[in-house]
Amino acid sequence: MQPVVEYRRALHRIPELDDRLPETCAYVHSALASFEMEAFSPIPSSVCAYLDAGKAETVAFRADMDALPVEEATGLDFSSENSGAMHACGHDGNTAMALALAEYAAARRAELPRNVLFLFQPSEETTGGAEKLCDTGILERYRAARVFAMHLWPKLEQGRVYCRPGPIMARSNEVTVRLTGKSVHIGKAAEGVDALAAGAEYLLRAYEMAKALPGEEPVVLRFGKMVSGTVRNAVSGRTVLEGSLRTFRDEAQALCRQRLEEIGREVAAETGCGVEVHLSQGYPAVWNHEGLYEMVRAGLGEHAPLPLAAPTLTAEDFSFYQRRVPGLFFLLGVGDTPELHSPEFCFDDETVLPQGVEFLKRLLLLE
Incomplete structure (x- = not known):
């Protein structure tokens, strides 16, 4: 069994959530200890390793370590040993490939065209560990x-x-709309202010707005949850809509925010309800640096990545690194498997991971 597979299966057994990763960090530290690298933790539950090859600049590789609050249902003989947690998004594989690359880099220090910085981060699935790590100045300090x-x-x-x-992954903003009316018995409906009807009107106008937006990249706005009222024979006095907005360009996101707030004011004026619209900060879009992409494509020749036809509407906090230095986000195919975040997600690690590592090695050695 190749080391990368051993790394992945060991990590798969010990999934942990958010920025509470003691077992995972201990495992990564233990693996790095034999590679003669400077290992440190700029933020809690992170592990970074720097390989000094005596060069003027550095190449960085990011791996995310956190798992998901999912009860595993794969039946693998190396299934999660931590109840209620699972590496259902494949971060165990991402981390395993970075460890295998670190081992390779340490053994070939003299051949490397750049110093190497490995960034094993927490909280990709939750609060954006990438942003916290970037805010320490680590990329600038190590000349990435x-x-x-x-x-x-x-x-x-x-x-x-x-x-x-x-663009390869979308910007994500969680949208929450709170509408406050006046609840009365439906026999006196004319004396009430119907927050349910106002919520429905807001929903329809918001969807029409999203369809009419100009731009080359898609914009998706969907509300997955609507909670309103108390009983069937009373006018609803409160409605909450919860949804998500996915965009690619900052201009599109700003326009959507503006229009969602305007719709709120319009619905409030027409219905008499109080309307509050809130958008979370979210993650910026993952935007691959065009010049770096062309350089990698030309430099790798026949081993260059295959072109991805269209961006995905999922989100990723790798975007925070790209706002500091040129960066590329790659997708490694695992074939016809259950979807990410599924309790059945699994893949042929003995085939997929070694091929991913070989690609990373070529990136590492690229002039």
Whole structure:
């Protein structure tokens, strides 16, 4: 069994959530200890390792370590040993490939064209560990000139790497709309202010707005939850809509925010309800640096990543690194598997992970 597979299966057994990763960090530290690298933790539940090859600049590789609050249902003989947690998004594979690359880099220090910085981060699934790590100034301190990350991806050809210049993952904002009316018995409906009807009106106008937006990249706005009222024979006095907005360009996100707030004011004026619209900060869009993409494509030749036809509407906090230095986010196909975040998600690690590592090695050695 290749080391990368051993790393992955060991990590798969000990999934942990958010920024509470003591077992995971201990495992990563233990693996790095034999590679003769400077290992440290700039933020809680992170592990970073720096390999000094005596060069003027550095290449960084990011791996996310956190798992999901999912009860595993794969039946694997190395299934999660932590109840209620599972590496259902493949972060165990991402981390395993980075560890295998670190082992390779340490053994070839003299051949490396750049110093190497490994960033094992927490909280990708929750609060954006990438932003916290970037805020320590680590990329600037170690003179990172480029940053790469690889993520396992279902429904793409098994073992093949995909990429595209420009947008590859969407900006994500959680949208919450609170409407406050006046509840009365339906026999006196004219004396009430119907927050349910106002919520429905807001929903329809918001959807029409999203459909009419101009732009090359798609915009998706959907509300997955609507809670309103108390009983069937009383006018609702309160409605809460919860949804998500996905965009790619900052201009599109700003326009959507403006229009959602305007719709709120319109519905409030027409219905008499109080309307509050809130958008979370979310993650910026993952936007692959066009110049770096062309350089990698030309430099790798026949081993270049396959072109990804269109960006995905999922979100990723790798975008925070890309706002500091040029970066590329790659997708590693795992074939026809259950979707990410599924309790049945699993893949052929003995085929997929070694091929991912080989691609990362070529990136590492690229001039």
